[in-house]
Amino acid sequence: MAELSQSVRLEHDGDVALVVVNNPPVNALSWHVRQGLFDGMAAAVESGASAIVVICDGRTFIAGADISEFGGGAPEAAGLHEVQAAMEDAPVPVIAAIHGTALGGGLEVALCAHYRVALDSAKFGLPEVNLGLLPGAGGTQRLPRLTGVPKALEMMTSGRHIGAEEASACGLIDEAVAGDVDALRAAAVAFAGRAVAENLPLAKVRDRDDKVAEHRGDEQVFADFRASIARKTRGFLAPEYNIQCVEAAANLPFEEGLAVERRLFGELMTGPQSAAQRYYFFAERAANKVPGIGKDTPKIPIERAGVLGAGTMGGGIAMNFANAGIPVTIVERDQDALDRGLAVVKKNYERSRTSTPESVAARMALITGSTDKADFADCDIVIEAVFEDMDLKKSIFTELDAICKPGAVLASNTSALDINEIASVTSRPESVIGLHFFSPANVMKLLEVVRGDATSDEVIATSMALAKTIGKIGALVGVCHGFVGNRMLFQRSLEANSIILEGATPAQVDRVLYDFGFPMGPFAMSDLAGLDIGWKAETSTGDTVRDLMNESGRKGQKNGRGYYTYDPETRAATPDPEVEAMIAEFAAGKGHEQRDVTDDEVLERCLYAMVNEGAKILEEGIAIRGSDVDVVWVNGYGWPVYRGGPMHWADSVGLAEVVEKVRHYAETVGGRQWELSPLLERLAAEGGSLASYSN
Ligand SMILES: NC(=O)c1ccc[n+]([C@@H]2O[C@H](COP(=O)([O-])OP(=O)(O)OC[C@H]3O[C@@H](n4cnc5c(N)ncnc54)[C@H](O)[C@@H]3O)[C@@H](O)[C@H]2O)c1
Structure with a gap:
């Protein structure tokens, strides 16, 4: 055995050389891995080996690039392209032996072996x-040569991982x-022996032509594919660039294809979308860490859960537990409401694309309905x-305190109420604690975890861990009206509603926010949610547009009439x-003069607020x-x-701007929402950043 670098060694099994990568935790392509692989090819040949197997220690093959090197700063070492050329050009068969995952740069290395065993x-x-990029180490040119065009398009634009069976079927391994x-x-060693004995060709993927030739000049296959992903990828640059590759x-x-790949990769890598998506990747990881609460903070084992209320949210919340294999008891106020709620849950399961009667039954078996809160005792x-x-929440928490x-x-899914008062x-x-799920609760990824003044570290740690267990992304927030998400949403709604009194139409506001990249604008969203939610005829003052809409029978999508009419x-x-x-007419009555409102103003007012x-x-x-x-x-x-989030976006616009x-709208529009945040003012003056600000 010989050390080739700090993370790569050379071993022999008979006359087959093994170049073994050991770079925990996921064998990322750090500079010393690249250098070791590069030197390993030459050293193996020099040792007289008849074939070379590239294999990894630990739980996985090379899982991808070393993202800690994205910002630069790594020592000089062989580049990935040099490693790949050394493998492809080796004078003896090179076999990649793959376990775990071969992703991104890892797969691009494997694509430069002559054969792949997994x-x-x-x-x-x-x-x-998913990081707003494309595979920049020849992957875009080699993958389609092995798998054919349709499969490569699908894999590269979705980022989906495929299993070994599928990889065998499409020719990847x-x-x-x-x-x-x-x-x-x-x-892999036996395969190498056979390759030598049977004199198998040193098959370079780059030289394969049969599968790509099938679609040469075939514009239709690309047009059809673009149409098929258009809705899902609207606004994103990277899927389109992957298709062009x-x-x-x-x-x-x-070689010409590689040049296209290089050019488009460069554009993405230096562009704002990938910067935002890479930033966001780390943002999501950071969200899970809570200062002062470490891995050693004790957690309460969650073996049985209870949900009170089987309405829109309760049913979806219960599904999360059942999906994670945790038995859950749902309590409703009467049998009818319980039956209705459970029927919706069942229907949701049945509607899922992957469901079978057995899987629905298995999930439903984990959900127990009851009309007695005493069933929460365990x-x-x-x-x-x-x-x-x-x-109502206070009276319920008094009861829960006695029963549990x-x-x-003891958690509340309140959207905005004071957790301290409930506690x-x-x-x-x-x-x-507050556990604020989003609708539909079985689908939406976010869980705002709301810590009260007295909430223990143990309960916070338990809640953050629970978020992960049930497939959510937890973000820890403090108590205030609407917490983080809804509190900011209220400001946007305020502006959207005042701007339509000044001459913008709901359709204009929605279009501007849709074009910015939101799935829908605020008025379309209100129509979808139902304009009558929380509205009561008895207490209506006729003082808002929403009051008027409801008074004229406009409830939104549910009755085909809201801010829009629905076919x-x-x-x-x-x-x-x-x-x-x-x-x-309403605006005139309130003394608002109608004017042309520009799209820029719509965007600025909705988002800067x-x-x-x-x-x-x-x-x-x-x-x-x-x-x-x-x-x-x-x-x-x-x-x-691809715009990172409101804080990253504001940084990218420039905080001074x-x-x-904000000052301009404070003067021209006024209102509490335009009172300039001292922090924003300070960061702008110092050239600081909102996204990287931390308390
Ligand atoms: N709908 C949303 O988009 C959304 C999103 C996040 C949070 N929330 C919050 O979630 C909570 C529930 O909202 P929802 O939209 O599911 O409401 P909902 O009206 O659909 O459901 C509430 C359910 O609670 C039941 N209920 C009422 N009093 C009860 C009692 N004493 N005992 C047992 N069951 C009782 C009702 O029968 C009803 O089925 C609210 O606090 C809401 O603010 C809602």
């Missing part, structure tokens, strides 16, 4: 698109092996999801002149980090990830 549990993928890493090593692979010689956590009413076992987590009615405020068949929305006239509020949230210590605010907005409210505009 464990049947291995996974393969090019996930660069040459052999799949059952068993463990030792079995893989033995199979595959087009180049189909239509151009290898639950480790109870999440309350009843109506948004403080008195000592140490159980104050219990004898154990340290056990009380009963297709549900397509059309702006309604009647609504616009109603708003104009949010940014200013986000800065206030940070200076009050309600969010731990600026990046947590972004995690809330990307996961909970559809902020386009944002401050100038």
